[in-house]
Amino acid sequence: MWKLLLSILLLVTAPAFGQLESHTVSISASRSINLQPDQVLFGLSVSSSVTANLDQVVGALSGLGITSASLNNTFYPTPTTLSWNFSFTAPLSSLTTTIKSITQLEQTIAQNNVGLTLTFTVEGTQVSQQLRQAQSCSNSDLIADATSQGQKLAAAAGLTLGPIIKLTNAPTIEGAGIVPNLAVGQYVVNGAYSVGAVFSNILVVTLASPVTCSLVVEFQLLP
């Protein structure tokens, strides 16, 4: 029994050796697709007195679907002011509508005179998780690529490519870029005065965001 167990364990660990198996051709095939951004990332900044709490600030933003989970950071631009920075995304197709909603809320907050001031930025665009997940890798295309390359490689060595004996899936690689969202300065917004609005860096997948699918195909090598 223990011999059987040992054999199974050794067989399982053998593929991890990373060596070229004899009488095989191993081809790593990959395909990259560039995705168009379909989302806009907004940055919202609420300036309040130091006595305001998160519930009050989030409550004022409820019309936008902002929750406490959207909070990026808080800081004190002046000793008497607290700045709350949030981010959220909207479909690119809804950019104008979303800006309109934020602008209306900006005015409502100012009119309510509750000691809050809302400002916003359009931080940039990104590829949504949904769009990235919708990109399915075509294994048949990857196998066709690997077969074509395997045939050329075997022929270059004066040998013949045999049938597929093993397939190994490789993780999909998603490109990403950092869009630095740093805005420091003095702004006059809605009659209020705020200093030093600073946003933290946010990971944004920009236009140059290829999704790369890979597959390792092992063929038998025939004389």
Add this chain to the structure above:
Amino acid sequence: MRKSGLVLVLVSFCPLAFGQLDSNSITVSASNNASLQPDQAIFSVSVQSGMSTGFDDVLSALQGSGITAANLSNVSGGFQQYLNVGGMPSLTWTFRLLVPLTNTKTSIASLNTLQQNIAKLNNGLMLSFIIEGTQVSQQLAQSQTCSLSALVTAATTQAQSLAAAGGVTLGSITALSGSSSTGVSDPYATSLSCAITVKFSVTRY
């Protein structure tokens, strides 16, 4: 109990073998790099608009330039631009336009004309552009093929040298590995790399 212990000991030795070479074999990797001459200019075209301007309005203004929705690379703006455009908030729509290097002059002239036409409309849009740099087109990159026979020859020469140094005779090829890639994962790459690994059998004198 004793048998189970033995199994665990043997398996724990397996990782030590991971980096080892096969007996009676020589494995060699061969590679070459081919430099590619960039054949495309990258234009970054920006349109500054009011906050209520939609994507369709911007695309409409760019008609005739060859820029479509697929060229959009970023949208940004908001309150930080209050101080930039006459005290009004604005959006900046950035597009990436790839043009054959040979057409750079024509493209600059076209964009200059479009810039002037948009300015004349006085509709709150403002176009500006820069040339970000150059790159190798996907077509050029894909048209480059590696000489696999040259790589096999290079690997064989290297293996023969190793075999001679090791006092063994090089035998036949027993395994091969290589790669294949489609699409441009790095559009700014200006070289094409090819690599293969070849395993040969060896016999002792």
